[in-house]
Amino acid sequence: MKPITYFLLSVIFSLKVYCQTDSMVVIKGGKFLPLYGTSSEVDVTNFKMDVYPVTNADFLKFVKSNPQWKKSEVKGIFSDEDYLEYWEKDENFGKNRFPNSPVTNVSWFAAKSYCECMGKRLPTVNEWEYVAMSNAEVKDARQNEAYNKTILSWYETPSTYKNIVGNGTKNYWGVYDLFGMVWEWTYDFNSVMVSANSKDNNLYCDAGTFTTSDLMNYAAFMRYAFRSSLEGKFTIKNLGFRCVQDI
Secondary structure: OOHHHHHHHHHHHHOOOOOOOOOEEEEOOEEEOOOOOOOOOEEEOOEEEEOOOOEHHHHHHHHHHOHHHOOOOOOHHHOOOOOOOOOOEOOEOOOOOOOOOEOOOOOHHHHHHHHHHOOOEOOOHHHHHHHHOOOOOOOOOOOOHHHHHHHHHHHOOOOHHHOOOOOOOOOOOOOOOOOOOOEEOOOOOOOOOOOOOOOOHHHOOOOOOOOOOOOOOHHHHHHHHHHHOOOOOOOOOOEEOOOEEEO
């Protein structure tokens, strides 16, 4: 074997990374009207979504193969000082969390890198909201009073990020834990800016002051407002993520 060939093979094998094996479900695309960002329906094409949020065990395997994302190694430009705050060490997420609880205190940059490592990506806001608007029975449950009350009650429940993934109710698509556990990063999390100063149209992306599709959808208002407050390096104890994949 020629030296240059051996060198190239060595490089290739040194780049081997952990691949997630958790199941995904197919999301059949369609049209829907988002709460913010446009006054007309948007198209969502077919894609796959992880059934569960990324867990501590998943992320531990990832950082072992990608040490630049370990707690002690991550660069400040990609994460704030609270990155993996509850992890006791670089390769130990501690006694206070379960392996199959969702990983949190992870920046957008780390979440994006994880998804790309798995051959996937973060969902867009529209993709996430499209899947999340369903309950267990129908694709669009946004006008269902019980659906909205359930989401709002979760917002008031403390420490749900310590729960075990998959113990909640799956939605129409077979996806678990979009609500009731953690907030989740999206690829374009700050594409729609929501401000307390709602009279300033310049603080919105492609939308006027009250050009929302449902003024009573408080749960969605809170999600959009939360996303618009984030920066890519932020890490928060109840903010995790899941991946999607193009078809």
